[in-house]
Amino acid sequence: AALGYREGEAAALDNLAVALYLRGRYEASVEAHLRATRIYEELEMLPELAMSYGSLGYQMKRRDLPRAVDTMRRGLAIAERHRLQEPLGALYDNYGVLMEMKGEQDSAAWYFRRSLAIKEARRDSVGIPFSLNNLVGLHLQAGAIDSAAVLLRRSDAYRRRPSDAYGRLVNTVVWGDLHLRAGRPDSAAARYTAALAMPGAVEQGYLTSYCLEHLAQAQADRGDFEAAFHAQQRFAAQRDSLVDTETNARISDLELGYESERKDRELAESRLAVAARSRQVLLLGGALLALALVGAGILRDQFVKRRQLRRELALQERVRRAEVEQGVADAKLGIARELHDNIGAQLTFLISSVDNLAAGGHATPERLTELGSFGRGTLNELRQTVWAMKHEEEGLEALELRLQEIKRQAAGARQAVEVTVTREADAPDALSSVRLLNLVRIAQEAVQNALKHSGGTRVDVTLHAAAAALTLSVADDGEGAPAAGQGSGLQHMRERAAEIGGELRVEVGDGCVVTVSLPWESDSSLESDIRRMDAAPPRA
Known part of the structure; x- marks a missing residue:
């Protein structure tokens, strides 16, 4: 019976390699051997693969001994890795011959003995004499x-x-x-x-x-x-x-064997081609049917996805509109709270003072001057509130300008007010108007408290912009403890700091230091700050 196509082709190539070797066509012989080894490797015919490498190396021993040793080592590595005892018995014998040719008698003896041990374990009565005779040759060389x-x-x-x-x-x-x-x-x-x-x-x-x-x-x-x-x-x-x-007789035998294998291969190829065409027709029909089913499924899935997407887009649009409306309402609420808590309270105080004077109070020049200054301060705060309504974001320069205005407003007091601004190279610059307004209010409240209650001679306002956070501090050199009247002011400052996501600390020692730490946020828009204001507890 003919061998299978690939197995037969590999065996025929092995025979052809021997024929080419006997004709002296050594390079062609090596190529045929290598083609055979590739097929053996593809089919995972490990014993045949190991023996093919061994045969190729043994044929090369008189032409290129180093290359022969390397090639035979490949066959030995395969046989040793997979513990192929029968190929190992033959390969160790032949490899010992190569070691003997290299003049490495001890190595040759070691491989001959390994081969003999394997053959004796397998009771290989045909192979044992070959190993014994190889050892005889070494003993004769040694005398x-x-x-x-x-x-x-x-x-x-x-x-x-x-x-x-x-x-x-x-x-x-x-x-x-x-x-x-x-x-x-x-x-x-x-x-x-x-x-x-x-x-x-x-x-x-x-x-x-x-x-x-x-x-x-x-x-x-x-x-x-x-x-x-x-x-x-x-x-x-x-x-x-x-x-x-x-040699000619051997070549004729091998060529005959190769021709026989070639015919078997051609017959096998014809049968495989017919079978392959039949399989292709079946596979093509099945593939078309599967493609039609998959296409129908994809179209249905796309239709469902489009309908779901339209629903999601409509829902997202409604949510977006609701968020915009809520943002507008929250903004209005925040502005109303700002006007009520600051401007409204100051106007109420101003109106009450004027009413008292009209009702017979003592309208001294000093009192009128004081009321005029208070009215101008109220007007300035109203302008700041209107400015915050017009602008969504500003840089740190705007905050510095507002702090300088606080310094100018405090110029009439006996204390000296110094404003210092430091900024690191990688610090962000953008600051929402709501945050900026609240920081100005906190600084204003802290400076006023220091002027009124500390008893000191100097107030330092410091603004430090770092990569992680913005820090505003107001420090005085006064008595070192907040007066009792500052309790409401401190509470208002804490509430403002919480509204914009910051933290306010009061440190008492040689003076009093009020510090606000405000982390930077990527979303510093008006809506974000208004949401924080809405979450914070309202001031009384």
């Missing part, structure tokens, strides 16, 4: 003739089966090598001669060539130079005909 003989006898024990004619042929040649190394050329020549006469020796071209070459050496060591000459002639003839006979 350990006796230990080599022990290993070779163990190998003979495995190759006594009638079916292992090739194994017995190999061991006979190895015995010849052992005798030659031991300085027994007569025994060596006898073994090589016996090997050449064994059944199947003629078909093993490379082994026959090796045997003739070493037979010539053994005959020469014996002093039989005529026999050595004839053996050398036979070796030369065998070497010259090797490519023409064995």
Whole structure:
């Protein structure tokens, strides 16, 4: 039965790689091997993949030993990672040969022993003699003739089966090598001669060539130079005909196998193409049906979403209008509260004072001057309130100007009032008019309290704008404790600070310090401040 398409293609590529190698087309052979390994890797045929890398590396050993070692290491890594014992047994043997060629005899012996241990554990009677013979070769190189003989006898024990004619042929040649190394050329020549006469020796071209070459050496060591000459002639003839006979036969066999696999592959491709077309028709029909269903679902979903979106937009519009109306109402309420709490109270006081004078009070020039100043102050506060109604946001310069006005208003008192403004580089500048108006009112109240009740000689108004918050402080050098009459004023200042999201602190020591800390907010619009004013408790 033909192999599956991809598996058969990989096996055919492996055969083609060997054929190209025997023809001397080494680069093409490497390419065919690599194509086979890619298919094995794609199909996750790990044992075949490991052996393919090992075969490629072993073929490269006489052309590029470092590259051969690297390639075989890839196969070893796969076999070791997945614990593929059968490939490991063969790969360790072949890798030991590469180490032997590098002159690393200890490493070669280690890999040969690892291979032998795996094969013995698997009871691989075919593979065990190969590992034993590799170890025999190392012992002979080291001059350990006796230990080599022990290993070779163990190998003979495995190759006594009638079916292992090739194994017995190999061991006979190895015995010849052992005798030659031991300085027994007569025994060596006898073994090589016996090997050449064994059944199947003629078909093993490379082994026959090796045997003739070493037979010539053994005959020469014996002093039989005529026999050595004839053996050398036979070796030369065998070497010259090797490519023409064995190699061409092997190439023909491999090409035949490759052609057979190619035909199987083409047949499999035709069947796969028919099956693929049938699947494509079914898939196309199913895809069209699914697409129609999905399209209908999408259209229905879009219709529902549009209807829901229209409802949400209408609701958002109603909410926006309600918020605008509420903002206008809140603004009106805040303005009314400001007029009532400040301007209204001051006008009431002014009217009451004028009525008292009209009813027979003492209208002294000092009293009239005092009432005139009070009226001008009331007019100034009314202007500030109207200014706050006209403007939504102002910079810190506007606040500084209002503080300078407070300084000018206090110029008639005996105390000196100093206004200081500091600002950090990254401090925000925008300040809503409602916040600005309340800060001015707090500063005004604190300065008036200091002038009236502290008994000091100096009042310092400091404005510090930092990245996190705005700080306003009013400090005097007076008695250091608020007078009893300041209780209502302090309460009003705290309420104003709370209305704009700030915090008011009073510190008493060598004088009195009133401080307002106001965090910056991204939403500093009039509506935001009015919402805070609405949430704060109303002043009496």
